[in-house]
Structures are given as structure tokens and as C-alpha cells.
Amino acid sequence: MIVAAALPLVAEYGAAVTTSQIARAAGIGEATIFRAFADKEEVLGACMAEAMRSDHVVRQIASIPLDQPLPARLIEAVDTLDAYLARMGALAGALYASGRGPRRPGGEPPPANSREESMAAIRAAVAELFEPGEDDLRLDADDAAGIFLGLLFARPRVNGERAVSSERLVDVFLHGALAGGDR
DSSP states (O other): OHHHHHHHHHHHHGGGOOHHHHHHHHTSOHHHHHHHOSSHHHHHHHHHHHHHOOHHHHHHHHTSOTTSOHHHHHHHHHHHHHHHHHHHHHHHHHHHHTTOOOOOGGGOOOOTTHHHHHHHHHHHHHHHHHGGGGGGSSSOHHHHHHHHHHHHHTOOEETTEESSOHHHHHHHHHHOSSOTTOO
């Protein structure tokens, strides 16, 4: 509850957010924050950890109806992943801009495989989107998911906006860049 209330405030104010603002947003007394967290730094760390969690986005991808055509499923996955990355980026950007660099409670390093586990879970969820039509693919669903995610994550930005739309990305991924049957 505290972290959920703090997330939009941290995205807006970065490390300059006060525990008083967080308490008001959570509808609790400020002292309650310090019963749950040692200090504001710990609250900020918990917010960043929450923003980086991939289980929410994995559940959203898994909820995409498999009876939709493949392009529609992939466009929905792109939009879901874009929203996840934007939320994570907004929070991290606000914290960095306000002078708080990456740190973990007690100076601990991140778990050795947390990023890899997160990416594996996302890749598995995206691979499931390919499975209903896997016989029509030239590669297996897992390889298709890996290549698709590589293309998605490599999309450039222009003035903070994606230079390639979700629809265009999916179209090029599924049909290539060559016109007609010259593939």
C-alpha cells in the first residue's frame, strides 16, 4: 500500500518526494511509513524494485487472448511491454535526475540472475503468443519470441517517442522489409 501510493509521487518528484507526501497519498500517518521502512531511502529502493518487477507484465502478456490473429496478439504485447518500460524508465529517470543513483538496501548488489530470470519469463510469455500458429512459422516459438523482443527493445526513439509504431514493428517482423515475394 505504501509503495503503491509512493510510485506516482516518486515518478513525479524523484528523490525529492517527502515521506509526508507519501503518507498523505497512502492515507496513513507518516510514522506508519517508518514502522514499515527504516528510512526514505528504503522506500525509494522498494519503489524501484516494484517498478522493475516483471511478474505484472508477464501476467498481462499471458492474458492476451490466443484466439486473436497473431499480428493483433503481438501488437498488444508490444504495447504492454512499452507501458512497462515507460513506467520503469519514468521512475528511474526521476530518481537519477534528482540525484539518487542506483543503490540497494545495505549496499547489496542485485541478485546475480534477476535480470536474466525476468527476461526469460517475458520471453516465455511472448513465446506462448506464437504457439497457436507455430506450424506456420519458419522457426520455433521461443526463437521467434527472442528475435521479436530483440527487435522491440532496439527500436529507436525520436523526441522521447518511438520512431516505429507497434503496428509497423509487427508488420516488418512478420513480413520482412522486402516488397512482394522477393524474400
